[in-house]
């Protein structure tokens with residue numbers, strides 16, 4: 001690219017003037033940077049904001065997090081989803097708590113749990129001034145637009161690999177942490193996926209996609225086939241208790257987390273919806289390339305024949321419900337259904 005120094009100067013000046021005030025930027029520390037980067041890996045800033053300060057109150061530093069029981073760590077992560085991030089963050093805290101000195105290079109950080117190329121570059125550039133460029137989805141979007149790169153990428157990993165050398169070339173060697181944050185901030189607030197605000201962009205004079213008049217056309221990806229899945233869930237009450245399913249400790253994604261049971265958990269066929277009346281709720285969510293439609297039916301406790309080994313099923317009292325950790329959106333669903341029950345009873 002021509003004039004990389006000018007690009008750096010413009011984006012840094014823009015960032016210093018327009019950056020959002022975020023709690024992890026107020027009094028930055030290594031620990032706060034690590035926590036915020038883990039939270040932001042697959043979660044939007046507005047969702048992370050609600051959790052970050054509560055997290056710091058309970059786990060103010062690596063030592064406090066390292067010493068906490070995993071169940072409590074997961075409970076504090078509830079609402080952020082993708083719980084493996086919380087497990088990895090917990091393992092990372094245990095490792096860092098006994099390190100002396102704490103490593104400062106991206107390569108060393110990549111040996112820690114849950115830390116890949118992007119996260120190691122973000123953490124070490126922000127906390128230690130390491131000269132490592134971050135290439136996340138926001139940066140890919142900016143760089144592919146700057147070049148009007150019309151390569152059709154298989155996925156975001158392939159696009160990030162293709163953008164890596166330009167990202168390194170543009171990195172500000174004197175301010176790598178701020179430069180990385182400036183790029184990500186520009187992608188999050190100005191160079192958005194839909195309707196980028198090119199008139200407000202500090203690097204518009206570098207941007208070939210803006211010249212084409214259709215910057216949204218970049219980056220280009222092979223369209224993914226969306227797979228549809230149908231899931232039935234059961235809402236089964238006994239007094240003030242709710243029947244929930246707890247995944248086994250060895251489960252890869254959901255270990256020790258609770259959710260509304262599926263018919264198979266109760267030894268029932270999945271076509272159990274017949275005879276149960278209209279659904280209480282229908283929910284749709286998207287996870288990677290899956291579109292998952294979940295339908296929740298009331299299932300009378302009197303029909304229930306719990307298997308002798310309980311098979312992960314538990315009656316959870318109203319008082320205990322707040323203390324357990326529910327996976328994904330199940331906390332919200334349970335709250336909504338309890339509220340509906342409450343208003344129906346009035």
Ligand code: SF4
Nearest residue numbers: 191198201204207215
């Ligand atoms: S000019 Fe527009 S498309 Fe180009 S980088 Fe800036 S916001 Fe993105």
